[in-house]
Amino acid sequence: MKPIHLIPLGAPSRPGAEPGLDLLEYLAAALARTFRTPCQIRPETFDLSFALDAGRQQYYSTAIIQRLERAVDPDARVLGVTASDLYVPVLTFVFGEAQLDGNCAVVSTARLKEEFYGLPPRQDLLRERLLKEATHELGHTFGLRHCADWRCVMTSSHAVERLDVKGAEFCRACKKPIFTNGYW
Numbered sequence: 001m002k003p004i005h006l007i008p009l010g011a012p013s014r015p016g017a018e019p020g021l022d023l024l025e026y027l028a029a030a031l032a033r034t035f036r037t038p039c040q041i042r043p044e045t046f047d048l049s050f051a052l053d054a055g056r057q058q059y060y061s062t063a064i065i066q067r068l069e070r071a072v073d074p075d076a077r078v079l080g081v082t083a084s085d086l087y088v089p090v091l092t093f094v095f096g097e098a099q100l101d102g103n104c105a106v107v108s109t110a111r112l113k114e115e116f117y118g119l120p121p122r123q124d125l126l127r128e129r130l131l132k133e134a135t136h137e138l139g140h141t142f143g144l145r146h147c148a149d150w151r152c153v154m155t156s157s158h159a160v161e162r163l164d165v166k167g168a169e170f171c172r173a174c175k176k177p178i179f180t181n182g183y184w
């Protein structure tokens with residue numbers, strides 16, 4: 001299986017656009033266990049300024065994925081991680097987006113933080129939500145679509161409440177194509 005590269009996404013003109021290193025380190029270790037492949041944090045920050053929609057004050061996730069695909073190592077599976085809010089034109093926001101059966105995915109921690117909802121920070125909850133969202137988007141890069149099993153990480157979740165009830169792992173049916181079909 002290809003290794004996973006985590007790429008911090010930042011914007012030079014906007015401090016705080018990129019995720020904290022401790023959070024990335026946690027994520028890298030957890031993803032390596034889940035996908036049974038090395039996962040490293042790339043040392044360079046990828047500038048996502050080009051994807052900013054000034055009116056919405058959000059970044060366009062599809063544009064980020066397309067740019068990442070051209071810029072990164074094709075022999076790795078790539079997950080961009082940002083603290084900034086993401087969108088696609090038809091939706092108010094997205095937690096993340098991925099190329100179906102591709103190489104690249106992107107996730108945002110913006111709406112995974114309790115602070116976003118006016119609540120006190122919860123680092124444990126942020127880590128858990130980020131791992132679920134990252135695992136879900138990477139699952140799409142293995143060609144997986146949404147799963148009907150509500151416990152499976154591939155079930156769709158458009159709100160943090162839904163993220164919190166599902167598990168961080170793939171159900172048996174979703175696990176199978178990842179670990180048997182050609183990726184290994």
Ligand SMILES: [Zn+2]
Nearest residue numbers: 136140146156
């Ligand atoms: Zn999905």
Ligand SMILES: [Zn+2]
Nearest residue numbers: 147152171174
């Ligand atoms: Zn499933």
